[in-house]
Amino acid sequence: MKIQREKLWEAVVQCNGKYDGSFYYAVKTTGIFCHPSCKSKTPKQENVEFFFHIEEAFLKGYRPCKRCRPDLYPSSYEPHQEVIKEVKNILENEYDKPWTLQKLSKRIGISSYHLHRLFKKKTGISPKQYLNQIRIEQAKLLLLQGEKNNTEICFLVGFNDTSHFYNVFRKVTGFSPFAFKHRHS
Numbered sequence: 001m002k003i004q005r006e007k008l009w010e011a012v013v014q015c016n017g018k019y020d021g022s023f024y025y026a027v028k029t030t031g032i033f034c035h036p037s038c039k040s041k042t043p044k045q046e047n048v049e050f051f052f053h054i055e056e057a058f059l060k061g062y063r064p065c066k067r068c069r070p071d072l073y074p075s076s077y078e079p080h081q082e083v084i085k086e087v088k089n090i091l092e093n094e095y096d097k098p099w100t101l102q103k104l105s106k107r108i109g110i111s112s113y114h115l116h117r118l119f120k121k122k123t124g125i126s127p128k129q130y131l132n133q134i135r136i137e138q139a140k141l142l143l144l145q146g147e148k149n150n151t152e153i154c155f156l157v158g159f160n161d162t163s164h165f166y167n168v169f170r171k172v173t174g175f176s177p178f179a180f181k182h183r184h185s
């Protein structure tokens, strides 16, 4: 934590805009919080508090700086959002691979605990649930195309066990693959 604090402080001293939106610094003596890039006078280090989320700064009673206006920063900019996008991309393109949370987190480069929490927080579902949704969407398409049987479809979309496939299919669509196909044909 100490090293990280020093890194954050360095960014503040250098007015490093690269970190805008990823953390904020607040000054205890003025009650104001800023972007790292703010051009206002560099405060004394011992008076500074760091926040990774703007809400935390507000909760602690700090007001946004009138000069750098951290409160107006486009909320679309979120480093976490990049991670979510990357996870979604991977799963959408490689849904048929035998993913586990460990494999996914290794690919993304963050811990599986963190990945799971972050994804769930931002999307409301776990990476596994997201992957299952994509697989079932694909399975529905294949079912409707009618060229493959249920077992073939099960393996094609990435499940390695038909009863698991049936369970997930029913959970997501409310129907068995068989009933689904009949309703739509």
Ligand SMILES: [Zn+2]
Residues within 6 Å of the ligand: 033, 034, 035, 038, 039, 040, 065, 066, 067, 068, 069
């Ligand atoms: Zn400022």
